[in-house]
Amino acid sequence: MLKLTRYLKPYTLSITAVFILLFIQSLSQLYLPTLMSDIVDIGIVQGDTRYIFKVGVVMLFIAAGGTVATIAASYLSAKSATGFGKILRNKVFTHIESFSLQGFNKIGTASLITRTTNDITQVQQVTMLMLRMVISAPMMIIGGVIMAVSKDAQLSIIILVVIPLLSVAIFVIARKGLPLFKALQVKLDKLNRVLRESLTGIRVIRAFNRSEYESVRFNRANGDLTGTAINVNHIMVSMMPVMMFLFNLTTIAVVWFGSIRINNGSMQVGDLMAFIQYVTQIMFSLIMISVMFVMVPRASASALRINEILNMEADIKDPQCSQGSEGKRGVVQFKDVTFRYPGAEEPVVNDITFTTFPGEVTAVIGGTGSGKSTLINLIPRFFDVESGSVKIDGVDVRDMTQKELRAKIGFIPQEAVLFTGTTAENIRYGKETATDEEVKRAAEIAQATEFISTMKDGFQSLIAQGGINISGGQKQRISIARALVRKPEIYVFDDSFSALDLKTEANLRAALKKEILNSTIIIVAQRVSTVVDADRIIVLDQGRIAGIGCHKDLLEKCKVYREIVVSQLSEEELA
Template identity: 55%
Template structure:
């Protein structure tokens, strides 16, 4: 957790104000029992009303100043803790955005959401508590002990019995709490995961009558979370009553033995009252520390989880001296490319080599799991190749900056991804400076103009979260329009026509041939009808290239392609 505190550096000025104000406030609070003792021992005993009024006035002034300083400490503590939380969330978000998909997959979406929200909130609360209690309590504790001993060293021996009991209790609770709080955060991850799956897969769950099954899964995770939470709260439930018992016995002992010493004439009544107040300050300081020590283990568990993400560096590195394209714009070449997912026994793609040229359409086809999508995801460097190289415009993509590389690409993913906002916002997502005419032309090419114009507001119609108010085909066409509006050198269509009917598919492909012009087009598809007119078709089988050629050539001499065509003809999808 200490490693995260370096993010407090921008708030050094505020922290100094907090420390100075807190120290001054504590000194004033510690001075109040001394004034009280003076009123009792001098003002009341000697019946000196002037002394009582004067000293009482100083008590009022000290109390008001201490209150004002407490307000200042609270205000700046809130600014520091909330600002720290904001900065840490920003850093974590930016860091996650920079990770490759390989590192992203290691944690999962649900866990990363928990770490960015719940875990950072735990750290933020500890920072708030640190300046509000954790710094204040030790100063108050030490100051109280010093002043109590100065009042009566013999009576201070009572603390030798009470303080070790409280210290041991706090230590035992911390030792037990750390693994429990770590487990509690993991249970939170599990709850978030199940909730996210249930909400995103709601239609499938209802369609297959699995509502009861999902309820049982969530209930089990919820009960696990509850059980851990009960264990933690049991410890807290034990801590505070025990601390109150120790504190009350300490007060009884002070009054008992203090009364004896007053009776013997060794100690004055005012001193005993002051001593009792210092004892209360000492014990309250310990209670504040115990509350802090209860929260620290949970924050420590959260800090560990946050550091796990921050300390994980992307395997995809920016080149020290980026190179720009040297050859024809849009030239893409795979040279003996092999890639394997982390932990996989078999390579997803192996020894793949081909060239995709500007003005041509390259189609990739193959059975499910043959590596088509993987091949496309290697081009924008979502993953880095294990062996071989990929060149764009004659430059190895590892020697090109990621920003420049991705500026050359228009990527349409297998699952259409839209964002909350208007249709225009989503089309301009790839380039915010797209003029209205270019935007409308992209919609027309993507065969989306008709349904967009039919919507209320037209191009400015609202798109709900993840495009929930659009059909699958509409989302795909808007995703295609987003890539077209960018006018890149290379178009990457990852099975982007699967939700379209054959008529719309054919019209879209015809419009694409005119729109893409001299750009390089790579299409991953399942339908033979989608790839039949491609300049070259790459047939993949278990991650390897099983054939490259035009439709007629492959139909004559490639067994795997023949099987694909035959299977689709059988299903009535004749090529």
């Protein structure tokens, strides 16, 4: 957790002020019992009303000063801790955004969400508590012991016996709780994962009547989390009874032995009253420390999980200096490209070589698992090649910054992803500065204008989270419009026409051909009708190129392509 304290640097002045204010508060609390002792031993015993009034006024001013210091310290500590949480969330979120797809898969989406929310909240709460306790509790303990010894050294032996006993109890309980707190956060990840899958997959769950199964799965994860939480609480709640037992025992001992010393004339009544208050302050400070020890183990477990993210180095990094490109814009070249996923025995794509040019349509087709989507994911550098190179305009994509590289590409993913907001905002996501005319033009080319115009508010109609209030084909068309509006040099369509009917797809391809004459177009498709008019068709089979050419040539020369065509088209269509 100490590694994270560097993010408190912007609040150095506030934290310093908190420490000063808590120092003032502690001094006021430590001085009040002595003044009360004087009132009893001098004012009440001697019947000096004037002295009682005089010291009482001083006590009121000191108490008021301590109260103001406490309120100010509470405000500043809360402000610092909350700001610390904000900075930490920004750092974690920004760092997560730099992860490759492999980085996301390594930790898991559910765990990343938990770490960015729940774990940071745990650290934030403990930071606020520590800012309050790190000065006041130790000072109250040390100051209380000193003041108690000054009142009666022999009676203070009781305190010196109790403090080690309390310290041992706190240490033992905290030591047992830490491993369980780590397990608790892991099981919270699991619960979040199950809940997330159940909510996002609700249509599939209902379609297959698996609601009961999902309820059992959720209850199992929930019960597992609950069981661990109960075990943690069983350990941690034992701390308070132990503390209160020792506190009450200490108070009885002080009163018992203090009354003996008063009877012997070795101690005054006012001193005993002050002594009891100092013992109370010491014990309550120890109780506060024990509360901190209850929260610190969980926060420590959370801090470890946060640090794990922050310490993860992005496996895809920008070069020290980007290389510019010259000449024709939009040329994509694969040269001897091989790629395998981490831990995989065999490459997904192997020895891939081809070149695409502006003004041309290059289609990639193949059976399921042939490596089509993996291949085009190498263009925007979602993954880095194992060997060979992917070049754009003669420059290796690894020698370009990710921002510069992806500004050249309009990527339409296989699964259309939309964000909460208006239809126009989702299209404008491709180009933030796009005008209304550009948004409408992109929608028109993407064949989206027809259904958008029938929506209640047109382009200002709200899209629900994940686009659940529109169809799959409508989502794909908005996704295509989002790429079109930025007018990039390269368009990459990852099976982006799969949810469109043949008529809409034909109209869309015709509109695209007229609009983006000077851009490079790469299309991944399952349907032969989508690729038949392409200038170049690349046929993949088990991660290797089985053939490259136009539709007519491949029908004659490529067995794999002919099998795909025969499986989709009739003999009349083939002819």
